């Protein structure tokens with residue numbers, strides 16, 4: 422009689438001993454307790470995907486340390502996490518500043534005892550014609566979207582090696598394809614993806630995992646705040662809207678919550694598109 426894959430793994434009859442034990446343990450575990458006892462550091466925690474990440478990971482047992490430049494938003498997120506039964510420390514941190522990134526990671530480890538997961542979510546986007554992109558906007562996108570995750574990774578990796586932890590970076594479909602009117606954003610997100618790949622290879626012999634998730638449009642304040650440039654060719658932008666409705670922050674958090682969990686033990690150096698096939702064809 423043919424048996425379903427799940428049954429085979431649960432009984433372990435056809436699988437090796439190691440796999441058998443892991444599978445049985447995982448099947449027996451409540452799906453909402455994947456982060457029990459784990460310390461999770463989240464950037465961009467005051468809004469959108471970062472906020473939804475905190476609520477979700479907190480409800481799955483994580484002890485959170487959330488940072489952002491928006492202090493009021495952070496407090497609101499912490500209160501939502503508490504309402505969902507979780508716990509969260511918060512700190513103001515501008516991720517463009519290397520010293521601030523190192524100080525925040527050190528404070529997290531001092532307060533919560535260790536670090537298991539770093540989630541680089543903070544990000545900014547500015548639309549403009551490429552020839553009119555200001556130095557300020559170019560530098561801002563590279564600093565928040567690329568330098569911040571790098572500084573935090575530098576500070577976090579020694580702690581993650583100690584715990585066998587992992588990093589999930591929130592990139593974008595714009596890091597996988599050229600997108601009109603967002604040259605700085607595309608460059609920063611493509612840089613983030615290859616920075617992750619480079620770190621994944623440098624630390625491949627440790628237990629640390631480093632991955633990216635790449636969403637397309639997500640219904641958050643980032644999208645609502647977009648200001649398109651004058652004289653934009655709408656036909657060029659249509660390509661990036663895709664054929665399906667925009668994702669919700671929770672849709673993206675579902676992918677992150679898997680990637681950062683022990684269930685994703687085989688996923689290292691990956692870029693998971695969560696973009697409704699926008700970058701596929």
Ligand SMILES: NC(=O)c1ccc[n+]([C@@H]2O[C@H](COP(=O)([O-])OP(=O)(O)OC[C@H]3O[C@@H](n4cnc5c(N)ncnc54)[C@H](O)[C@@H]3O)[C@@H](O)[C@H]2O)c1
Nearest residue numbers: 465467468469470490515516543544593637638639641643
């Ligand atoms: N919303 C989308 O359509 C979409 C699509 C693809 C990728 N993303 C990426 O998802 C991530 C989260 O975006 P979101 O949609 O939740 O946007 P959001 O604007 O709701 O949240 C971004 C957060 O980052 C914070 N932030 C900005 N600069 C910072 C800095 N210097 N230091 C610390 N925090 C800072 C903001 O205060 C804000 O709380 C970003 O990296 C973004 O590029 C978003």
